[in-house]
Amino acid sequence: MSERVLFYLFGGLAVVASLWMVTRRSPLASALSLVVAFVSLAALYAVLQAHLLFAIQLWVYAGAVMVLVLFVIMLLDLRAEESARAPVTTAKFALGALVVALLGVKALAALWNVEAEPAELPADFGSVARVGELLFTRYTLQFEIVSILLLAVIVAVVVLARRRT
Amino acid sequence: MVGLNEWLVLGGVLFLIGVVGVLTRSNGLILFMSLELMLNAVNLTFVALARYTGRMEGHVFVFLVTAVAACEAAVGLALFVGLFRLHKSVDVDQLNAMGD
Numbered sequence: 001m002s003e004r005v006l007f008y009l010f011g012g013l014a015v016v017a018s019l020w021m022v023t024r025r026s027p028l029a030s031a032l033s034l035v036v037a038f039v040s041l042a043a044l045y046a047v048l049q050a051h052l053l054f055a056i057q058l059w060v061y062a063g064a065v066m067v068l069v070l071f072v073i074m075l076l077d078l079r080a081e082e083s084a085r086a087p088v089t090t091a092k093f094a095l096g097a098l099v100v101a102l103l104g105v106k107a108l109a110a111l112w113n114v115e116a117e118p119a120e121l122p123a124d125f126g127s128v129a130r131v132g133e134l135l136f137t138r139y140t141l142q143f144e145i146v147s148i149l150l151l152a153v154i155v156a157v158v159v160l161a162r163r164r165t
Numbered sequence: 166m167v168g169l170n171e172w173l174v175l176g177g178v179l180f181l182i183g184v185v186g187v188l189t190r191s192n193g194l195i196l197f198m199s200l201e202l203m204l205n206a207v208n209l210t211f212v213a214l215a216r217y218t219g220r221m222e223g224h225v226f227v228f229l230v231t232a233v234a235a236c237e238a239a240v241g242l243a244l245f246v247g248l249f250r251l252h253k254s255v256d257v258d259q260l261n262a263m264g265d
Contacts, residue, residue: 007167011175018179018202022186027194034198037179041205048172048216053208053227060231065201065238072242073194076249089191096189104181111173118166119219126215126224134225142225146232153236160243163250 006047014040027073031066038062050126172213179206193248193255197241204234 017037024030042057124130135143179202186199208227215223245255252259 004167007171007175015175015178015182018182021202022182022190022195022199024195027192027198030195030198034202037202038205041209044175044209045212048212050212050215050224050227053212053224056228056231060235061201061205065235068238068242069194069198072246075246076255078192078194078255092189092191096185099188100181100185104177104184108174108177108181111177112170114170114173116169116217118169118217121216121219125219125221130221131224131228134221135228139225139229142229146229149236150232153239157239157243160240160247 003047006043010040010043010047013037014044027078028070031069031073034069035062035066038066048126049121052126052128052131169213169217172217173210176206176210176213179203179209191256191258193245193257196257197238197245201234201238204230 014037017033017040020033021030021037024033038057038061042054042062045054045057183199183201183203183206186202187196190196190199208230211223211227211230215221248260249255
């Protein structure tokens with residue numbers, strides 16, 4: 001299939017799934033449609049020749065993060081809350097519509113006017129080897145900072161989740 | 166061939182949907198998922214720009230953003246679990262203890 005067909009197929013799917021996600025009353029339905037959006041984004045990464053990121057998007061986002069979210073949603077008994085109130089109040093809806101009308105339309109118009117020709121890509125563009133090479137040469141410091149952040153988060157989550165006795 | 170502007174507009178649309186979700190919803194978990202969607206929309210523009218400039222720095226940034234987002238997910242969800250234990254609710258509109 002041509003790139004354009006894939007772009008509109010998965011781009012459209014991502015937009016529809018995201019809209020579905022923000023409009024659902026039940027967090028469970030939201031989470032499942034967000035998985036669909038993340039998988040379509042992974043497909044778009046593949047179209048953009050980002051092979052490593054395609055795999056990471058599926059593993060980390062559609063896999064690990066969303067499993068964690070679903071796990072928490074099922075752990076918390078939210079049924080009473082879901083049915084109690086309308087999901088969106090009128091004032092909040094007006095605020096959201098205002099932001100989209102003022103900021104969003106302007107920003108999208110600016111993005112639409114960007115013009116660029118696709119670059120000639122080397123054969124190994126987006127491969128594990130090339131991304132890894134950059135991570136461990138020019139971006140070593142950033143990589144190490146993220147490693148320390150991950151370590152800090154492990155400790156923080158254990159402290160947060162421990163039941164106080 | 167899809168133009169760079171189409172990719173950027175797709176990213177912008179997804180980001181706006183995320184913004185609307187954060188502004189309008191009061192369920193903490195849906196708020197959190199809208200935030201994740203906004204991060205992903207920015208990631209998409211990074212990958213698209215990497216494709217159109219032929220430079221792979223964008224991929225490195227997306228890699229780092231993904232790691233930070235995973236951290237944020239772990240801490241954010243632990244906070245919601247703690248919040249639910251205290252209030253039996255994850256409705257952020259009811260979290261006004263500091264405002265009163």
